[in-house]
Amino acid sequence: MSEGKGYRGPKGTYDVYPGGREPHERPELWAFVESVARERFRRYNYQEMRLPVFEEAQLFIRSVGEASDIVRKEMFLFQDKAGRELALRPEGTAGAVRAYVEHNLFKQAQPLKLWYYGPMFRHERQQKGRYRQHTQLGVEVLGSSDPLVDVEVISLLYDLHQAIGVREEVVYLNNLGDMETRRAYVPELRAFLEENRSELDPDSVARLDANPLRTFDSKDPNTQSLLDEAPTIGEFLSEEASAHLGTVREGLETLGVPYEIDERLVRGLDYYTMTVFEAKSAALGAQDTVGAGGRYNGLISTLGGPDLGGIGFGTGVERILLAAASRDAAASTRAFFVTLTPEARMLAFGLAAALRAEGVSCDLDYADRSAKGQFKQADRVGADFAVILGEDELQDGVCKLRDMKSGEERTVSVSDGGKDLLRAVAN
RNA sequence: GUGAUCGUAGCUCAGUUGGCAGAGCAUCGGGUUGUGGUCCCGAAGGUCGCGGGUUCGAGCCCCGUCGGUCACCCCA
Numbered sequence: 329m330s331e332g333k334g335y336r337g338p339k340g341t342y343d344v345y346p347g348g349r350e351p352h353e354r355p356e357l358w359a360f361v362e363s364v365a366r367e368r369f370r371r372y373n374y375q376e377m378r379l380p381v382f383e384e385a386q387l388f389i390r391s392v393g394e395a396s397d398i399v400r401k402e403m404f405l406f407q408d409k410a411g412r413e414l415a416l417r418p419e420g421t422a423g424a425v426r427a428y429v430e431h432n433l434f435k436q437a438q439p440l441k442l443w444y445y446g447p448m449f450r451h452e453r454q455q456k457g458r459y460r461q462h463t464q465l466g467v468e469v470l471g472s473s474d475p476l477v478d479v480e481v482i483s484l485l486y487d488l489h490q491a492i493g494v495r496e497e498v499v500y501l502n503n504l505g506d507m508e509t510r511r512a513y514v515p516e517l518r519a520f521l522e523e524n525r526s527e528l529d530p531d532s533v534a535r536l537d538a539n540p541l542r543t544f545d546s547k548d549p550n551t552q553s554l555l556d557e558a559p560t561i562g563e564f565l566s567e568e569a570s571a572h573l574g575t576v577r578e579g580l581e582t583l584g585v586p587y588e589i590d591e592r593l594v595r596g597l598d599y600y601t602m603t604v605f606e607a608k609s610a611a612l613g614a615q616d617t618v619g620a621g622g623r624y625n626g627l628i629s630t631l632g633g634p635d636l637g638g639i640g641f642g643t644g645v646e647r648i649l650l651a652a653a654s655r656d657a658a659a660s661t662r663a664f665f666v667t668l669t670p671e672a673r674m675l676a677f678g679l680a681a682a683l684r685a686e687g688v689s690c691d692l693d694y695a696d697r698s699a700k701g702q703f704k705q706a707d708r709v710g711a712d713f714a715v716i717l718g719e720d721e722l723q724d725g726v727c728k729l730r731d732m733k734s735g736e737e738r739t740v741s742v743s744d745g746g747k748d749l750l751r752a753v754a755n
Numbered sequence: 756g757u758g759a760u761c762g763u764a765g766c767u768c769a770g771u772u773g774g775c776a777g778a779g780c781a782u783c784g785g786g787u788u789g790u791g792g793u794c795c796c797g798a799a800g801g802u803c804g805c806g807g808g809u810u811c812g813a814g815c816c817c818c819g820u821c822g823g824u825c826a827c828c829c830c831a
Contacts, residue, residue, distance in 0.1 A: 334804090336822070349766080397829050401756075419831085448831075453756075455825060464831060531828070545829080596830060606831095617831060644831030668789050698784070703791040711791095718789055732791070 340452070340460030351649035356657040361492055361645055365445070365465050368488050372480065374443040374467055379423040381447060385415040391422040391627055393598025395538040402450040404460075416449035419597070420466040421624065421640055422631075428470050429633035438471030438636070448642075456613035457647045466621075466642040473625060473637030475572045478603045479579030485607055485619050485641045486585045493652035494618060496610035498586060502593035503573040503602055504541070505565050506625070513564035514540060520558050527554050544592040560591045569602060576603055599624040603639065609651035618651050619643030663753050664706035665692035668699055668718035675742070676717050679727075682746035688753055690715075706732060713753055717742075729753070 337343060348354045369376070385405055392398050404416040417423055424442060427433070433440055447461050454460060467484065469477050482499060489497055505513065518540045525533060529548035536543070544555060565573065580587050587605075595604050604622035612618065621641030629635045663683060665676035676692050683690045691709060693702045706714045716728040716737075725743035729752055730736070741748045 336804095339822070347766085402829080450830075452829070453827090454823085455827095458830070462831060466831095547827080614826060615830070619831065621831095642831055647831060666790075695783090699789050700785090700787080700791075701783075703789095705791085707791040714790075716790075720789090728790095730790075735790090737790090 338460070340454040342459060351652070351654055352646040354649075357649050357655070358645070360655075360657075361465075361648060362445070364491050365443075365488060368484065368491060369443045369467070372441070372484050374441045374484075377424060377427065377442045377444050379420070379427060379444060379446070380417075381449075382414050382416050383423055383426065385413040387422050387426055387631070388415055388418060390630060391425065391599050392419065396596055396598055398450065398596065402452055404449045404451055418450050419448055420444055420446075420464055420642055421468060421597075421599070421627070424466070424468045424640070425470070425624075425627055425631050425633070425638065428468075429628065429631050434471055434628070434634055434636060439474075439477060440470045441467070442470070443467045455615065457615040457644070457650050459646060463645040464642040465645060466640060468638060468640035470628065470638040471636045473623075475575035475603075476579055478572075478576045478623060478639055479583065481621065481639050481641055482576075482580060482587075482605055483583045483585050485605075485621070485643060488643070489607060489609075489618060489648060489651075492648055493655070494607075494609055494611075494648060495651055495653060497618065497651070498588060498608055498610075499580075500590040500593050500606045500608065501576070501580070501587045502590055502604050503561070503565060503569055503576075504594065504600055504604055504622075505561060505569045506601055508566045509561065509564055509569050512566075513559070513561050516559050516564070517541070517543075524554055527551070539598070541594040542596070544594045545596070555592065562589075562591050572602055595620070595622055599627045599630075601625045605641075607643070609647075611651045612647060615647070618647045659708070659710035660689070661691055661709040661711045662688045663690040663713045663715050664702075664709060664711035665690065666699065666702040666706060666714050666716045667693065668716065669722065671719075672717035672722055675722070676715070679715070679742060679746045679749060683750060683753065686750055686754070688750065715749065715753075 342350070342353055344353055344355050344358055346355060351357055385403065388403060389399050398418045403418055406414055408414055424444060428440065443466065445465050446463065448464050449461055451460060452458060465488070467481060469481055486497070486499055504510070518536065521528065521536055521540055521543060525536070527550055528536070528543070529546060529551050532543045532546045532548065532551050543551065546552065593604055593606060600622040602623040602625060606617050606620040608616045609618045610616065619641055621639065623637065623639040625637040628638055665680055667673050667676050680690045680692055693705060697705060703714060711732055714730040714732055716730060721727050725741060726739050727742050727749065728737050729740045729749070740752045
């Protein structure tokens with residue numbers, strides 16, 4: 329299949345199609361998620377934004393961070409014909425903030441509460457819940473540093489997941505502090521790690537200089553047990569950061585969002601400050617983060633805007649569907665036309681058009697099926713009614729209307745362009 | 756990028772010491788010259804991922820390659 333004949337989707341991608349096996353391959357589940365998400369965003373008063381799927385590569389390098397894995401090894405990079413360095417977006421925040429600054433949206437009433445939805449691209453080896461093209465629902469609240477905004481964003485994430493049916497979800501919360509906190513904490517952590525350098529795994533040693541906070545991401549057991557002894561950021565939080573965290577916790581408790589403080593929670597994107605959070609589901613595999621985000625109080629000014637705060641989350645739709653209890657959506661069509669003679673097909677087609685024009689879903693056979701086959705198809709598409717047109721019916725200007733559930737049939741006139749049929753089929 | 760494992764019909768999978776490529780489900784038709792969801796019968800559907808090699812002979816053994824899955828790394 330890989331050579332000569334037959335194409336496959338690119339490595340690390342998947343298709344959504346009728347009969348798809350995995351939850352994220354089933355169109356009806358996507359439609360469900362999309363409708364729930366839109367409804368939640370409406371309730372919380374978020375407005376939609378639509379952004380390009382590629383941007384100048386430099387935008388991501390500056391915002392996500394040169395040292396981050398996303399920038400260092402996971403971006404799809406390409407040049408356009410004029411030689412511009414572009415990248416398929418690996419995440420949504422950079423583009424949203426770029427648009428916010430570019431269109432002077434900070435001049436509107438603040439904060440601006442935004443949501444977006446679309447594909448993200450990362451050049452990674454795929455595994456359960458991880459694809460090279462995946463889809464994120466995201467929100468950004470720009471122009472406020474109010475801790476209650478943090479509460480709203482986190483609770484919206486949780487609410488959204490619960491409305492869709494994510495199982496065994498826990499939100500992990502941490503505060504990475506402001507610059508003051510980091511200036512005090514990072515040297516202490518680095519000193520501790522240097523002292524114990526010989527006990528660290530190679531990846532952690534490599535991270536020591538660039539970003540010692542990331543050592544906490546290590547899954548190496550030795551490193552993890554060593555980190556039990558490490559100084560924690562909680563001891564170093566500035567008064568402001570500490571108060572901020574306190575308000576966020578109080579807010580989450582007020583709203584009943586289940587969360588746990590995890591002082592080892594750091595994030596792989598460099599723009600985060602203060603509040604960071606990850607929603608995990610035990611129903612997933614090793615990639616158990618179903619949604620995550622945090623505050624980025626320096627990002628707007630870094631990208632050329634005013635010194636305003638922002639916070640957002642991204643949540644992966646594929647992982648939501650994987651973590652949610654699977655559901656079955658029954659097919660549903662109001663009426664299926666069964667034609668028993670070729671002469672009836674054009675009449676059926678006209679009647680179908682008349683019903684469709686009035687909002688009634690209906691269909692007919694395009695596969696030259698036998699009568700039996702057409703009834704079988706009617707059953708398969710979940711038709712409530714079969715509209716039967718044979719020689720006798722044509723002669724009398726009627727159809728037989730069969731209730732597929734009860735099997736009862738009655739005769740309905742079709743000589744009036746379908747008005748009687750519409751009445752009989754409508755509910 | 757690293758490792759393990761798997762690629763046979765649309766789907767789920769059998770396939771013996773290397774010897775004519777199979778089943779169930781799904782599809783189409785027939786049993787019911789015009790009636791589905793149960794049942795019975797039948798048909799159609801494959802370059803056994805791809806390319807080399809060994810052999811009289813390869814789905815099976817060897818090498819390579821592409822892809823899936825899972826894990827590491829990292830993240831949604």
